[in-house]
Amino acid sequence: MSDFSETIQNGFRLKCPACREEPLFQSFFKMAAKCARCGYAYEREDGYFICAIYINMIVTLVTIVVGFNMAEWLIEPLLSSQMLFWGLFAAVFPPLFFRTSRGLWVNIDYFVTGISGSHDPPGRGISKEEK
Ligand SMILES: [Zn+2]
Numbered sequence: 001m002s003d004f005s006e007t008i009q010n011g012f013r014l015k016c017p018a019c020r021e022e023p024l025f026q027s028f029f030k031m032a033a034k035c036a037r038c039g040y041a042y043e044r045e046d047g048y049f050i051c052a053i054y055i056n057m058i059v060t061l062v063t064i065v066v067g068f069n070m071a072e073w074l075i076e077p078l079l080s081s082q083m084l085f086w087g088l089f090a091a092v093f094p095p096l097f098f099r100t101s102r103g104l105w106v107n108i109d110y111f112v113t114g115i116s117g118s119h120d121p122p123g124r125g126i127s128k129e130e131k
Pocket of ligand 1: 016017019020021022036038039
């Protein structure tokens, strides 16, 4: 089993967790059902990506809380300016971070469960296309 920091790096690179070669996404928002190289099914079951939504939400909220307080500490802007900026940030950032949060989740899940986990081994997972 590989090192966890390599898993996180692979998640940011949006690569397959099993072979670490194939990209997870076919286009900006369309994720492949499984790896074209090794056959690893990315979506293991319905609702599989709920944890990716949690990752996205946590990163967004932590960025807002830290950014808000750093701005207060460094430049002391008007509260209305802060609310406007971070409100827009909360609307724009999550769709842009969507791919990364999915890449992180797929790779973290593979790191934790591996091929001996509760999921089917790579190449034998049931993808949405096979149902
Ligand atoms: Zn692969």
